[in-house]
Amino acid sequence: MERRNPVEIGKKVLEAEREALSDLILSLDENFNKAVETILSTKGKIVVTGMGKSGLIGKKIAATLASTGTPSFFLHPAEAIHGDLGMISKEDLVLAISNSGETPELLAIIPTIKRWGNTVIGITNNPSSTLARESDIHLFLNVKREACPLNLAPTSSSTATLALGDALAIALLEMRGFTAEDFARFHPGGSLGKKLMRVREIMHKGEELPIVYPETPLKETVIIMSEKGFGAAFVVDKDKNLIGIITDGDLRRFIKKGGSIDKGKTSEGMTHDPKQIRKDMLVIEALEIMEKHNITVLPVIENKKPIGLVHLHDILKSGVI
Numbered sequence: 001m002e003r004r005n006p007v008e009i010g011k012k013v014l015e016a017e018r019e020a021l022s023d024l025i026l027s028l029d030e031n032f033n034k035a036v037e038t039i040l041s042t043k044g045k046i047v048v049t050g051m052g053k054s055g056l057i058g059k060k061i062a063a064t065l066a067s068t069g070t071p072s073f074f075l076h077p078a079e080a081i082h083g084d085l086g087m088i089s090k091e092d093l094v095l096a097i098s099n100s101g102e103t104p105e106l107l108a109i110i111p112t113i114k115r116w117g118n119t120v121i122g123i124t125n126n127p128s129s130t131l132a133r134e135s136d137i138h139l140f141l142n143v144k145r146e147a148c149p150l151n152l153a154p155t156s157s158s159t160a161t162l163a164l165g166d167a168l169a170i171a172l173l174e175m176r177g178f179t180a181e182d183f184a185r186f187h188p189g190g191s192l193g194k195k196l197m198r199v200r201e202i203m204h205k206g207e208e209l210p211i212v213y214p215e216t217p218l219k220e221t222v223i224i225m226s227e228k229g230f231g232a233a234f235v236v237d238k239d240k241n242l243i244g245i246i247t248d249g250d251l252r253r254f255i256k257k258g259g260s261i262d263k264g265k266t267s268e269g270m271t272h273d274p275k276q277i278r279k280d281m282l283v284i285e286a287l288e289i290m291e292k293h294n295i296t297v298l299p300v301i302e303n304k305k306p307i308g309l310v311h312l313h314d315i316l317k318s319g320v321i
Contacts, residue, residue, distance in 0.1 A: 013155065016147035020156035021163055027142035028167075035121050035137050036171045039070060042119070044091030046072040049080065051105050053154040054097040054161065061095070061165030068169050069178040077105040085109060093119045099141070099157045101129020110134050123164060125157055139164060195320055199286055200279035202318050203300050203308030204230075211236055211306070214243070214267035218254075221246060221266045232297040234306045235270045241304040244270035247297065276301040279308060283320050286310055 039046060046065055050058040058074055065072035075087055088094065094113050098106050101124035113120060114134065122135030125143050132138045141164065147155035172178075210228035212221045212235055225233045225248070235244035246269055254269035255261065276299045277286050286298055290312055300308030 013147040016145070017156050017159045020143045020147075020160045023142045023144060024160045024164060027140045031137055031139055032167075032171075035139060035168065036175060038119060038121070038137060039093060039168070039172060040175055042091065042093045044071075044089050044093065046070055046095055047075050047088050047092050048072060048095045048097070049075045049077050049106065049109070050097035051077055051103050053158050054099060054103070057158050057161045057165065058095075058097050060162060061097075061169070064165060064169045065172070068173045069176050070169065070172050077103070077109055080109045081105065085112060088113065088116070088118060090116060090118070093121065095121045095123070096131060096135065097123045097161060098129070098131050099125045099143075099154060099161070101126040101131035103131070106131065107134075123161060125160075195282075195284055197283045197318055197320055198279065199277055199281045199283055199300055199308070199310055202283060202314045203279065203310050204314070205300075205308045209306060209309055210234060212246070212266050213237070214265065214270070216266045218251075218259075218261045218264040218266055218269060222251065222261060230297055230309060230311055232309075233266075234299050234309070235266055236306065240306075242274070242276065242299055242301055242306045244272045245274035245297070245299065246270040247295075274299060277310065278302070283310075283315055283318055287312075287315050287320065290315075 046062070048058040048062040048065075049055070055074070055076060062072045062074040073087075075084060080087075096106055096110065101122070107130055110120065110131065119137075120135045121137045121139065122131045123139045123141065124132050125141040126132060127138060127140050141157060141160045143157045143160050145151055146153060146157060208228065210224050210230060210233035212224055212233045214235055214237070221233055225231065225246075232245055232247040234242055235246060237243050244267075246266055250269050250271055251261070254264065259268060275289055275293055275295060277289065279300050279302065289298065290296060296312040298310045299306045300310060
């Protein structure tokens with residue numbers, strides 16, 4: 001028997017799954033709109049359930065929903081039969097997944113869920129199946145054939161189910177007006193969430209800020225810089241508006257030019273119109289400014305006044321890089 005090329009086999013599988021997704025696109029209809037609207041109006045959580053490969057896909061769908069603003073969790077139907085049905089509250093919606101629509105463990109819990117009055121959205125590849133008929137809303141996968149040459153192993157059907165779950169999640173995300181900040185709030189420990197961290201989350205403020213005036217003697221400014229520990233001080237006018245910054249580097253350059261810390265004033269050594277940032281700016285953007293201009297301290301400004309300070313060390317500790 002001639003041995004087939006694995007690359008050609010792989011391409012054939014991917015083409016079959018691409019075709020399944022194209023068919024799924026054609027099957028999306030008013031029921032998809034109803035599913036999104038119903039989920040949006042649900043006061044409880046979305047309970048995703050399914051057996052076998054459908055269950056594995058269901059776990060991913062539940063996780064995607066939860067991370068994009070739709071509270072959700074996965075319930076194993078076999079465990080539900082033996083007591084875990086108690087995890088479903090009266091305000092929850094059930095998203096049941098079965099390629100055939102005839103999965104015994106799933107059908108065993110549907111009557112109880114329906115009796116409690118919970119809405120059921122079914123995802124199947126058989127619109128005439130029991131699950132499709134018992135569902136309040138049915139979403140049809142429209143998969144003609146599995147990518148498996150035996151047409152047995154869930155391949156195209158599981159890919160289509162996963163994609164349909166993503167379509168639901170993203171439609172809900174957009175309808176809710178879910179933002180990057182919301183995503184970061186749900187991913188505080190992840191690298192994605194950290195990259196979306198805002199300056200306001202790490203900046204120093206209030207009494208921590210080293211504030212001096214142009215007429216402040218340099219020797220007093222040095223003491224304030226030392227006490228605050230940032231290697232810099234913000235120079236403000238009588239209205240508390242930022243007009244400059246003085247750093248350790250500024251002091252060295254001042255002395256190198258013949259200036260006297262004992263006799264000089266802050267205005268003589270400060271840098272005018274320093275780089276500044278806003279509190280709603282991404283931390284990663286603040287880091288880019290520091291790298292571009294070779295600085296380690298940035299004032300956070302609001303209405304011309306310094307309200308915060310970000311040091312390079314704060315950014316490194318935040319974990320954004």
